[in-house]
Amino acid sequence: xxxxxxxxxxxxxxxxxxxxxxxxxxxxxxxxxxxxxxxxxxxxxxxxxxxxxxxxxxxxxxxxxxxxxxxxxxxxxxxxxxxxxxxxxxxxxxxxxxxxxxxxxxxxxxxxxxxxxxxxxxxxxxxxxxxxxxxxxxxxxxxxxxxxxxxxxxxxxxxxxxxxxxxxxxxxxxxxxxxxxxxxxxxxxxxxxxxxxxxxxxxxxxxxxxxxxxxxxxxxxxxxxxxxxxxxxxxxxxxxxxxxxxxxxxxxxxxxxxxxxxxxxxxxxxxxxxxxxxxxxxxxxxxxxxxxxxxxxxxxxx
Amino acid sequence: xxxxxxxxxxxxxxxxxxxxxxxxxxxxxxxxxxxxxxxxxxxxxxxxxxxxxxxxxxxxxxxxxxxxxxxxxxxxxxxxxxxxxxxxxxxxxxxxxxxxxxxxxxxxxxxxxxxxxxxxxxxxxxxxxxxxxxxxxxxxxxxxxxxxxxxxxxxxxxxxxxxxxxxxxxxxxxxxxxxxxxxxxxxxxxxxxxxxxxxxxxxxxxxxxxxxxxxxxxxxxxxxxxxxxxxxxxxxxxxxxxxxxxxxxxxxxxxxxxxxxxxxxxxxxxxxxxxxxxxxxxxxxxxxxxxxxxxxxxxxxxxxxxxxxxxxxxxxxxxxxxxxxxxxxxxxxxxxxxxxxxxxxxxxxxxxxxxxxxxxxxxxxx
Amino acid sequence: xxxxxxxxxxxxxxxxxxxxxxxxxxxxxxxxxxxxxxxxxxxxxxxxxxxxxxxxxxxxxxxxxxxxxxxxxxxxxxxxxxxxxxxxxxxxxxxxxxxxxxxxxxxxxxxxxxxxxxxxxxxxxxxxxxxxxxxxxxxxxxxxxxxxxxxxxxxxxxxxxxxxxxxxxxxxxxxxxxxxxxxxxxxxxxxxxxxxxxxxxxxxxxxxxxxxxxxxxxxxxxxxxxxxxxxxxxxxxxxxxxxxxxxxxxxxxxxxxxxxxx
Numbered sequence: 001x002x003x004x005x006x007x008x009x010x011x012x013x014x015x016x017x018x019x020x021x022x023x024x025x026x027x028x029x030x031x032x033x034x035x036x037x038x039x040x041x042x043x044x045x046x047x048x049x050x051x052x053x054x055x056x057x058x059x060x061x062x063x064x065x066x067x068x069x070x071x072x073x074x075x076x077x078x079x080x081x082x083x084x085x086x087x088x089x090x091x092x093x094x095x096x097x098x099x100x101x102x103x104x105x106x107x108x109x110x111x112x113x114x115x116x117x118x119x120x121x122x123x124x125x126x127x128x129x130x131x132x133x134x135x136x137x138x139x140x141x142x143x144x145x146x147x148x149x150x151x152x153x154x155x156x157x158x159x160x161x162x163x164x165x166x167x168x169x170x171x172x173x174x175x176x177x178x179x180x181x182x183x184x185x186x187x188x189x190x191x192x193x194x195x196x197x198x199x200x201x202x203x204x205x206x207x208x209x210x211x212x213x214x215x216x217x218x219x220x221x222x223x224x225x226x227x228x229x230x231x232x233x234x235x236x237x238x239x240x241x242x243x244x245x246x247x248x249x250x251x252x253x254x255x256x257x258x259x260x261x262x263x264x265x266x267x268x269x270x271x272x273x274x275x276x277x278x279x280x281x282x283x284x285x286x287x288x289x290x291x292x293x294x295x296x297x298x299x300x301x302x
Numbered sequence: 303x304x305x306x307x308x309x310x311x312x313x314x315x316x317x318x319x320x321x322x323x324x325x326x327x328x329x330x331x332x333x334x335x336x337x338x339x340x341x342x343x344x345x346x347x348x349x350x351x352x353x354x355x356x357x358x359x360x361x362x363x364x365x366x367x368x369x370x371x372x373x374x375x376x377x378x379x380x381x382x383x384x385x386x387x388x389x390x391x392x393x394x395x396x397x398x399x400x401x402x403x404x405x406x407x408x409x410x411x412x413x414x415x416x417x418x419x420x421x422x423x424x425x426x427x428x429x430x431x432x433x434x435x436x437x438x439x440x441x442x443x444x445x446x447x448x449x450x451x452x453x454x455x456x457x458x459x460x461x462x463x464x465x466x467x468x469x470x471x472x473x474x475x476x477x478x479x480x481x482x483x484x485x486x487x488x489x490x491x492x493x494x495x496x497x498x499x500x501x502x503x504x505x506x507x508x509x510x511x512x513x514x515x516x517x518x519x520x521x522x523x524x525x526x527x528x529x530x531x532x533x534x535x536x537x538x539x540x541x542x543x544x545x546x547x548x549x550x551x552x553x554x555x556x557x558x559x560x561x562x563x564x565x566x567x568x569x570x571x572x573x574x575x576x577x578x579x580x581x582x583x584x585x586x587x588x589x590x591x592x593x594x595x596x597x598x599x600x601x602x603x604x605x606x607x608x609x610x611x612x613x614x615x616x617x618x619x620x621x622x623x624x625x626x627x628x629x630x631x632x633x634x635x636x637x638x639x640x641x642x643x644x645x646x647x648x649x650x651x652x653x654x655x656x657x658x659x660x661x662x663x664x665x666x667x668x
Numbered sequence: 669x670x671x672x673x674x675x676x677x678x679x680x681x682x683x684x685x686x687x688x689x690x691x692x693x694x695x696x697x698x699x700x701x702x703x704x705x706x707x708x709x710x711x712x713x714x715x716x717x718x719x720x721x722x723x724x725x726x727x728x729x730x731x732x733x734x735x736x737x738x739x740x741x742x743x744x745x746x747x748x749x750x751x752x753x754x755x756x757x758x759x760x761x762x763x764x765x766x767x768x769x770x771x772x773x774x775x776x777x778x779x780x781x782x783x784x785x786x787x788x789x790x791x792x793x794x795x796x797x798x799x800x801x802x803x804x805x806x807x808x809x810x811x812x813x814x815x816x817x818x819x820x821x822x823x824x825x826x827x828x829x830x831x832x833x834x835x836x837x838x839x840x841x842x843x844x845x846x847x848x849x850x851x852x853x854x855x856x857x858x859x860x861x862x863x864x865x866x867x868x869x870x871x872x873x874x875x876x877x878x879x880x881x882x883x884x885x886x887x888x889x890x891x892x893x894x895x896x897x898x899x900x901x902x903x904x905x906x907x908x909x910x911x912x913x914x915x916x917x918x919x920x921x922x923x924x925x926x927x928x929x930x
Contacts, residue, residue, distance in 0.1 A: 035432060085644045091432055092378060093643050096585050099578065100639030107632025115625060229439070229574075236436050276443035282436045283425060290429045315805040507791040514790035514797055515776075515783045522766045522777050529764035532726060533844060534752030534781040543787055590768065 006143060007258050013148040015254020017213060020155040021231035022238065022246035023162060024206040029240045030179035031199040032083055034094035038102040039207060040228030045109040046071050046204070047211035047220045051118045064208075071204030079200040084193060088182075106225065117221040122212060124150045151213045158209055162202070163243055171198060179241060233282035239295025248293060256281045306662060321509055338498060343491055351490035352563070354607070359501045360558045362599040365583040366508055366592060367551025372581075373590035374517065375544035376524030377426055381438035382552055382580045384445035387572035389415040389553025390560040391455050394567050397470045398457055404472060404487065408500065408557045415553020416546040423545030427538045442574055449569040456567065463568040466561060493562040500558065504551060508592055511547070520544050521590070579603075585639050588649030597650040601638075606631040676703040678737075679848060679880050680725065685734035687720055694720040695731065696904045702848070702897070707874050707881045709891045709912075712901035713924060718884045719761055721901065722850045725882070726751035726758055739847065752781060755847035759837045759854060761884075767826040771817055771836050772808065774825055778843030779804045811839045815869065831862040838869060849873065851883040855890060863887065867894055892916065900924065 021039065028036045046067055053063040078101065086097055128143045166172035177185040178195050186192055214224055234253050238245025260277040285293070305326040312318045322328045346355065368382045393411035396402045402410070422441040426434050449455050456464055471487035486492035511517050519540045522530035527537050560567050579602060587598020606627050613622035646652050678701040687695040695717045702708045710718045723729040725736065727746035736743045738754055757778070766774055783804065785797035812818055815835050820828060825836055834854060841849055854870065855863045867890050873879050885891050891898065891912070898915040900908030902924040908915045915921055 082640055082644075089643070089647075092372075092376070093647055095378070095432065096581070097640055097643045099581065100585070100636045100643065102636070103578070103582070103632050104636025104640070107629040107636060110625070111629035111633065232439070233436060236433055240432070276440050276447055279436055279440035279443060283440055286429045286433055286436060287425065290433065292433075315802050315809075319801060319805070510793040510797075511787060511791050514793070514801055515780055515785060516787045516790040518769065518773050518777045519780060521769050521773070522780075525766035525768050526764050528728065528748075529760065529766070530777075531748040532728065532752060532758060532764075533778055533840065534749055535777070536749060547787065 004259075007262050008255055009144055010148065011255035011258030012251050013144070013152045013254070014258070015251040016152040016155045016159075017210070017217075017250075018230050018234045018254055019247045019250025020158060020206065020210045020213075021227050022234040022250050023159060023243060024203045024210070025231055025235045026238075026241065026243055026246045027162075027166075027175075027199050027206075028203055029235070031175055032087070032094070032196055033091065034083070034098060035232075035235075035240070036203065037095065037098040037228060038078075038105055039203065039231065040225035041102045041105040041109065042071070042074070042204065042207040043211040043214065043227050044220070044222065044224040045074070045105055045211075046208040047120065047215035047224060048109050048113050048118070050208070050212060051120050051215065051220045052113045055118065067208055068205065071208045072201040073204075075200035075202070075204035076197050079193075079197045083196060083200070087192075102225075102228075110222070115222060117219050118215075120212065120215040120220050122216045124216065147217065151217070154209065154213060158206065159243075159247060162206075166243070171195070175199065230278070233278045235292070236282045237285045237292055239292030242292070242294030245292055245294035252285075253278050253281060319513065321513070335502070339495070343495060346494075348490045351494045354604070356490075356494055356497050356563050357559075358596075358600050358603055359497050360555050360563050361580065361583065361603055362596040363501055363504055363558065364552050364555035364580050365587065365595040365599045366504065367548045367555060368580050369584050369587075369590065369592075369595045370508065370520070370551060371544055371548035372584060373588075373594075374512065374524060375520040375541065375548075377423070377541060377544065378432065378435050379438040379548070380435050380574070380577050380581065381422065381441035381445070383572040383574065383576035384438075384442035385415050385419055385549040385552035386556030386559060386576075387445040387449060387569055388418045388549075389556030390567060390572065391449055391569070392553065393557035393561065394457075394464070394466070394470075395455060397472070401472070404470070404561065405496075405500075408554050408561075411557040412550040412554040415556065416550035419545045419549025419552070420542050423542055423549075426541050426545070439574075442577055446569060446573060456569075462570065463566055465566045470561070497558055497562045500554065504554065505592060508551075512592070516543070524590075582635055582639060586635070586642060586649055588651030589647070591649065591651035593654070594649050594651030597654070601650065602635055605634060676705065678702065679704040679739060680882075681737040682721075682725070683735045683737070685721075685724055685731045685736070687717075687724055687729055687731040693904055695724065697734075698901070698904075698906045699734075700899050700906060700909050702880060702882055704880055705874070705878055706896040707870070707883070707894055708897040708899065709895040710882065710884050710899045710901060711886070711888075711891055712907075715903075716901040717904040718901055719852055720904075722758065722852050722882070722884065726756045726850060752844065755844075756850065757841035757844045757846035757848075758850035759834070759841050759852060761852040761856065763830075763833045763837055765825045765833055765837055765840070768824065770822050770824055771828070771839075772812070772821045774836055775808045775811055775839045775843045776804060778840040779808065781844065807845075808843055811842050814842075814872075815839050831858050834858070834862075834866070835869075838866075842873065845877075846879060848880045848882065851881065853884050853886065855885060855887060863890065870894065 021043070024039050025036060028034060028039075049070060050063050050067045053066065054060060058066075082097055082101055083094075086094055124147050127146050129146050129149070166175055174185070174190045174195050175198075177188070177190055178192060182192065210227065211220075211224065214227060218224070230253070234249040235246055236249075237252055238247070238249030257278055260281075264277070289295070305324060307324065310324070312323070317323070322331060342355070364382060364386055367385075368379060371377045371379045389411040392414040393404075393407045396407040396410055397404065418441070422437050425437040429437070450462065453460050456462070468488065487496070512520075519530070519535050522533075522535055523537055523540045523544075530540070531537050556572065559571075564571070583598035583602045584595065585598070586601055587596065588594025609627050609630055610622055613627075642649055646656075648655075680702040681699075682701070683699050685695055685698045686693070698717075698721065710721060712718055720729060724731050725746070727748040727750060730745050736746050738746075738751075738756065741754070743750070766777065769777070783800050785795070785800055789795055789797040812821060815838065817832070817836065817839065820832065825833055828836065838851070838854065841851075851870070855866050858866065870881060870883070871894055874881050895912050898908070898910065898912050899906060900915055900918070900921045902920075907920040907924055908918045910918075
């Protein structure tokens, strides 16, 4: 039981990280109706830029600010040059454009820097916390990674901040209007392009934070781009347009992944099920609710 | 262009429905095939066969397969390499366990991959549009995992890679170098001819489907599934059939990839990156175009080779390192995809058609 | 034409149909008959539930209550595919053509139910596959000629003007040789000339092929001109049902159109 809880808590904590990536997806999907496949590479680009600068003795804070500015500018450029000309195109071509962008950024990031594996140390302690005799009533001893908690707290703060921002500010209101109906939003004078630019810039920032956290955890290398593949089932479960959905989906995927790894892997002849397990979980959820948990069901008008 | 439709009387529906209605086009295609079969076979070097011609055709078939699902039926798939993997392993096991003659093994590998495709296509009946990529990605990861986790599929070889043994290229009739025996299969010419013939047959079959009810149903589902349903097209059946045929092509391509191109069986090759590369080939070449499938395969596969060659030629041998070539291709292909999507969503195939149209009235503007 | 409706046999019987979306009532307890061989117009102000009614008839929407009887068979749940098999074809308010296909292919696709060739026959282009393409092409050419679409046969429909697209959509519906044709605002947004053409096509189809027609139309001139039977809806309820002359003088109908102080 204690072991189960430990696995579950570990899973939920890593799920928060997934949620963070997923929220980037949701923001862009909400505002412009596209799944941004390039997000994984944006994450890599941010982390790689940061780590390459610190390796060249640039101060931690300065490196952070430079990368932050770069990501915001990148987001705005992408909006200008790729997404805006493709406005009103089909979902399929928008998605393909982000896949193309992904490929482009991959080449760029590794061309400008390199494709080596870099260690990243943010200064968060990696020692586990032992919760022994903390819950005498339950009689449980639980070991939890301190880094996981710190990462979850940072991610959670980001998520909370974003939620508040989009719930209580004018920009947030505009974004929700845009996601409801582009045309109507434009008709009442909401500057569509500016909203898109803001969303892409915010996504850039999310990528930076997520990239640093993931980079510290698994080191900065090409494998970081896999973040996109982790985030995908999360938002499919949660619903493509829902921020709460991204959070819940992240927790579900995080927990199910860890639990699956421990309890199900045996069934399937050993290791390595985590790649498809998340997708199978997502698939099961989708078969029950085809638009995700919080996704809106559309009535098709003819 | 110095010939055109104008002034030619079409006298029957049959002649109106020909693949190539213009006589000149037919001659061009016949001449091209004669060139491919006779001149190329007689003169090309082993390098040209093994590193350029065979892989381009094989990838072209896979691209065509993906195009059937995505370009013609509108079902996004990110599992192409996974389905190729199923095809390659199916062919290997059919030859290994049933001692099947290779062309039959290719065919049934396609059928097996097709059935797998139907299984992973089933969610398409309930989930729509973008959500479908979850099921095709699941197929991709499942393929990578299953052939790693169960060495049985690899004849209990734990290294993960098997060089395809010569006896797999089975002797069928006699010892002479005829298309039916191992000597033939082992020469690059032989593999080239087999690949060319299979590719040709698959292209013809695809063209036939596209210009008949099968293709119309695919496109109807792609363009507007509610309307398709209302005129009595079974959307579910059409989608599943498209998945079957699409993954059949991918499966055959996978089997050819293993047997005709690299000569070994390795699940690592059929990874997600390859799935994406094939999707790039579809986008660059043109969604819903047979010609485009091959143009896309030629460009995306050929670009890094071209860059390397150019580098060798300009700066002397071996100056460009692989990392540079790889990053360069990523940037170039990525840019081309974005530019094409913005300017010409029909890809190279559409560019070719517009060029043809412009040439007709050249030198006058049109 | 102009026969009293009672003497004819009903092709379609709608019985107490109610439809709602998430609690919002679109149609409330509507019953009416469409008789064989007639042109029946469904009219009413915007939002009266006319399009929903058509969608119920061919199974795009499934009503919560009521039954549909078509050609003697009773359905609680009509499905679009069943409707097509039973011989109901339709056009849509917002054109629902297959945008990436040519005019010819669009109309050919209307005959898909009559094509029996399997995919492998079409892949090899043998036997039935080849024969069917020729046979059905002949029928489709007749429709193309009737609608005057010869010159744009091979044009992709996306590049055609609105009026022609509507015509192609009618052609696709006709290609199925339906017993009943549902037309959702076939003349909306058309010029006077195009309207005239379209109402001629509709009447000719009705007269020469004997196809029963249910249409939604806002142009009262056209409705009164070509209909044998008019059904009036307002706020999802039926307020009038009968021959045009009778409906025109119905007080409820006049109120619904001109407004009345409650």
